[in-house]
Amino acid sequence: MHVKRVYDPACEADGFRVLVDRLWPRGVSKERAALDAWAKSIAPSDDLRRFFGHVPERYPEFARRYRAELAANPAFPEFLGALAGHPVVTLLFGARDTEHNEAVVLSGVVTDQLHARSRD
Template identity: 65%
Template sequence: MTIRVRRVYDEPTDRDGFRVLVDRLWPRGVSKEAARADLWLKDVAPSDALRRWFHHEEPRFEEFARRYRSELDANPAVADLRDVVASRPVVTLLYGAKDQEHNQAVVLRDYLGTGTPTASA
């Protein structure tokens, strides 16, 4: 099992495997055809309140990651994502943020037990 993280705006590749959009809002300017997302699992994304608080400000990332992991602990949609990951050799988590290191997909990948832990994990 491999979990990759990529921007939804990047050109899809054969290495992506099953592509899952993990944003609560559909990314601006990307058609569903261009995104080539196999699944949109918006319920696994951070809550609106947490997303607005974070506002992709890098100094807040450590606290964002802690709060998001807490949300994930109580989120039944995580089980759906775990099922997807367990049933496919490669899953790519898609996100719309510009920052490739400080976003919810990175936290989510690490939460699922692959990759390196995010700050304060």
């Protein structure tokens, strides 16, 4: 599982490319984004996105709330199933901060869930 800014160039090593933002990133054409999927249904809610506001001090609480949203999101199991069929997945995000964003949280949750599935 990789995490990458959507503004960075696409490459072969990205595998299956999924945008995980609710909003389309500014200044990026669909061709440049080179997406295989746009998973806005599993992106953080508007309220949570506004709460976070990309303030690093709020990140731990944001991550906790986003994990709770994912656990309650009926679209999340389908999203996991779609990813499971790809050997390499890159979650794409638009934020400038590469350490404090929803794709980092989502990557951890997806990795944990897919490993749990493989053990069953």
